[in-house]
Amino acid sequence: MAAGLSGSPERNLVPGKYRGVAVAHVDAKLDESSLRRHFLGRETYRRTRFIVVRNGDDTAIIRVRKQSNEPLFAAITDVELVAGTGECVYLHCPDVDTGVPSALAAAAISRVPGMRAAVVQGRYEHVNFIVAPEPIRVTVREVEPPLPPKLLDQAQRVLDVAESLPPMELVADLVRLADLAASRPADRYLVPCRGSGFDPPGAQTSYLDERPPHEPWILVGCERSQQIHEWFYGERADQLDICPRARPAIAGPLLTKCCLLENDIVVEAGQAIVPWGASLEQISAALAALAQAWEPTWAPV
Numbered sequence: 077m078a079a080g081l082s083g084s085p086e087r088n089l090v091p092g093k094y095r096g097v098a099v100a101h102v103d104a105k106l107d108e109s110s111l112r113r114h115f116l117g118r119e120t121y122r123r124t125r126f127i128v129v130r131n132g133d134d135t136a137i138i139r140v141r142k143q144s145n146e147p148l149f150a151a152i153t154d155v156e157l158v159a160g161t162g163e164c165v166y167l168h169c170p171d172v173d174t175g176v177p178s179a180l181a182a183a184a185i186s187r188v189p190g191m192r193a194a195v196v197q198g199r200y201e202h203v204n205f206i207v208a209p210e211p212i213r214v215t216v217r218e219v220e221p222p223l224p225p226k227l228l229d230q231a232q233r234v235l236d237v238a239e240s241l242p243p244m245e246l247v248a249d250l251v252r253l254a255d256l257a258a259s260r261p262a263d264r265y266l267v268p269c270r271g272s273g274f275d276p277p278g279a280q281t282s283y284l285d286e287r288p289p290h291e292p293w294i295l296v297g298c299e300r301s302q303q304i305h306e307w308f309y310g311e312r313a314d315q316l317d318i319c320p321r322a323r324p325a326i327a328g329p330l331l332t333k334c335c336l337l338e339n340d341i342v343v344e345a346g347q348a349i350v351p352w353g354a355s356l357e358q359i360s361a362a363l364a365a366l367a368q369a370w371e372p373t374w375a376p377v
């Protein structure tokens with residue numbers, strides 16, 4: 077089995093923006109020596125760095141070097157097998173943007189789990205590949221409702237177009253308000269606003285942003301809501317703290333949010349925390365910070 081390319085990452089190997097991936101159909105066998113015999117000396121386009129070689133349903137990937145990158149075409153001077161048949165499949169996934177590493181990895185893992193390399197013919201019929209897909213698993217800790225949970229949905233939307241991030245995969249870790257409330261039965265709950273979608277059966281619900289008359293209630297909210305409660309009523313409320321940041325720490329990459337952050341994202345100990353109303357731009361920056369923390373050497377090949 078071919079190792080990672082010299083100087084390239086051993087996993088999550090993805091050609092970058094100017095990917096230079098060509099496709100060739102041949103009658104030759106797809107082992108390295110046959111491929112060398114077939115391609116050495118042949119002219120290839122200036123931009124071509126990799127060739128996806130197909131013979132019937134068999135697929136292999138080679139990296140080629142040329143005499144020069146100056147003329148429009150140049151003779152191939154070296155052939156390196158990146159993935160041979162038996163460890164490489166060709167997938168047609170018309171919805172996958174093959175310029176997005178996370179999308180390539182997701183396609184490979186869902187369609188051919190365990191396969192070392194996948195070539196994907198995707199959106200616009202563009203062809204790219206991934207070798208040794210092993211996405212960074214990012215836990216996204218978020219409150220539910222709403223459905224879909226906002227931060228999880230936003231982060232997925234960012235990953236769907238993230239051309240510069242290594243492959244990443246989101247794992248939901250949801251703080252379910254209904255479960256929280258069930259753990260502390262009460263006649264009346266106070267929640268930050270109607271938009272929170274919180275409506276436990278058999279209980280009254282009040283909304284802090286409406287500044288209702290004070291009642292005996294349990295505040296289902298974050299520290300910021302608690303501060304507002306204190307401002308309104310002169311005392312702190314009995315509280316179920318929903319702030320995802322206040323949950324116990326986990327060991328791996330974590331993306332979460334905190335009520336007390338207003339403008340900036342915070343990255344500490346390989347974990348990223350964004351403000352409650354984070355923009356897609358901030359979430360993109362947070363994911364980039366996690367990638368930097370957990371896969372600092374990853375780069376497209």
Ligand SMILES: [Zn+2]
Binds near residue numbers: 299319320333335
């Ligand atoms: Zn918080």
